[in-house]
Amino acid sequence: MEKIELLITVKTYPTPSTRYREIVCTAGVKQDGSWIRLYPIDYRFKDYSQWYKKYQWIEVDVEKPKQDPRPESYKLISDIKILSKIIDTKNNWAERKKYVLAKGTKIMCWLEHNQNQNNISLAVIKPKKVKDFVWEKTSNQWTTKQIYALAEMRLFDKNHPSQLEKIPYKFSYIFICEEPNCKGHKMMIEDWEVMELFRRTRDSYGEKEGLKKVKEKFLDEICSPKKDTYFFVGTVLQYGSWIIIGTFYPPKLQQSGEQMNLFGLNH
Numbered sequence: 001m002e003k004i005e006l007l008i009t010v011k012t013y014p015t016p017s018t019r020y021r022e023i024v025c026t027a028g029v030k031q032d033g034s035w036i037r038l039y040p041i042d043y044r045f046k047d048y049s050q051w052y053k054k055y056q057w058i059e060v061d062v063e064k065p066k067q068d069p070r071p072e073s074y075k076l077i078s079d080i081k082i083l084s085k086i087i088d089t090k091n092n093w094a095e096r097k098k099y100v101l102a103k104g105t106k107i108m109c110w111l112e113h114n115q116n117q118n119n120i121s122l123a124v125i126k127p128k129k130v131k132d133f134v135w136e137k138t139s140n141q142w143t144t145k146q147i148y149a150l151a152e153m154r155l156f157d158k159n160h161p162s163q164l165e166k167i168p169y170k171f172s173y174i175f176i177c178e179e180p181n182c183k184g185h186k187m188m189i190e191d192w193e194v195m196e197l198f199r200r201t202r203d204s205y206g207e208k209e210g211l212k213k214v215k216e217k218f219l220d221e222i223c224s225p226k227k228d229t230y231f232f233v234g235t236v237l238q239y240g241s242w243i244i245i246g247t248f249y250p251p252k253l254q255q256s257g258e259q260m261n262l263f264g265l266n267h
Contacts, residue, residue, distance in 0.1 A: 001077065005059050006036050007087070007099050008052050010232050010246040013195040014044060014164055016146035021045070021154070022164055025190070025245060026052075027072070027122055027234065033102025035122035037073045037234065038062065047158035050080040054246075055096060057083040068237055070121035093250035100124065100248055105230065108187075109179035111242060117235040124248070125231050127175040128182070133219035135211060140168035167195045171214070173231070173244060187233070189244040194218060218247070228252040 010027035017023045020040040027037045038060065043051070052058050061078035087095050106123040142150065142164075150164055172188045197217055202210030223229050232246035 001061050001063050002074075003059065003061050004030060004036065004074075005057055005083065006030060006038070007057050008054050009100060009248070010234070011043075011052075011054060011192045012190040012245055013167065013192045016142060016149045016164065018145060018149045021149055021152050024192070025234070027232070027245065028058075029099050029102070031099070033099055035072045035103075036062075037070065037122060038076050039065075039068075039073070041076060044161040044164075045154075045157050045159050046080070050082070050158075052080060052082055053086055055087040056085065057087075059083055069118045070235065070237065071119065072122045073237075089250070092253060096248075097250060101230075107179050108177035108185055108233070108242070109182050111233070112185075117237070117240045121235040123233055125233055126178060127173075127223075127229060127231060128178050130173060130175045130219065130223040130229065131184070132174040133171070133215050133223075134174060134186075135169045135171050135214075138168050138170050140166055142166050165199065167198060169198065169211070171198075171218075173218075187231075187242060187244050189218070189247075191244070191246050222247050222249045226252055 006028040007030075008026065008028040010025065012025040014022045014024050017040070021042055022044070023040045024043040025037070025039065026041050026043075027035060029035055059081040060076055062074035063077055065073055065075040089096065101124065103124075105126045106120075108125045108127075111120070111123060111125070170188055171194050172186050174184065174186045176182045176184055194214060198210050198214050200210075201213040204210075205213070221227075227249040228251065230248040231244045232248065233242050234245045235242055
């Protein structure tokens with residue numbers, strides 16, 4: 001067992017799990033910028049006192065899982081203790097960048113073609129050019145197995161949330177990474193904020209307008225020329241494939257060299 005402090009940077013939309021009912025992929029960085037993945041976390045069923053937010057420090061007891069060889073993965077074996085308020089975005093996100101970019105960035109082509117998830121399965125990348133943000137229609141219903149998993153009641157549940165909604169779209173970024181010969185990437189994003197924004201705007205404006213507003217946020221705003229945009233990426237254990245699990249988009253500094261010297265970039 002190990003006690004760790006973690007700055008939460010990633011929280012994905014819940015997915016049904018036959019073993020854990022539903023789980024939220026949660027990840028963050030330690031004080032030195034090392035990445036950690038926590039699971040299983042049935043977030044919506046936990047007591048409100050354990051409802052962490054992005055850019056809060058938490059403290060948890062963890063151990064290495066037996067069935068997940070990824071080096072950043074740890075199994076949660078305690079309640080979640082929240083240690084801080086949300087770190088603000090003052091001074092061009094200086095405090096957040098101090099931890100998130102402490103280890104520099106990776107290159108997506110290098111991760112896909114030269115690395116096994118047993119060696120690295122979480123990273124920060126910097127897209128050279130974001131070309132588009134797209135969506136594809138999917139089923140609006142969970143499978144029978146998923147429905148049974150979600151319906152399971154447990155003795156020590158702290159909350160009894162509403163049925164988890166199946167979002168009927170798969171959202172993806174299309175971008176070029178910093179590899180000189182990059183042929184382009186199309187990567188799905190599973191950030192909770194994408195799904196929640198779609199739900200809210202759809203309910204207020206209708207589905208077509210909701211999709212438009214999601215694109216305005218995640219392409220026009222997050223990937224604006226005024227933003228210094230990064231993607232948090234991680235692997236899917238079952239397939240070893242990479243997906244985007246979060247975004248990081250501080251304002252672009254006027255003298256970008258200051259940022260390079262402060263945080264460094266590496267492969």
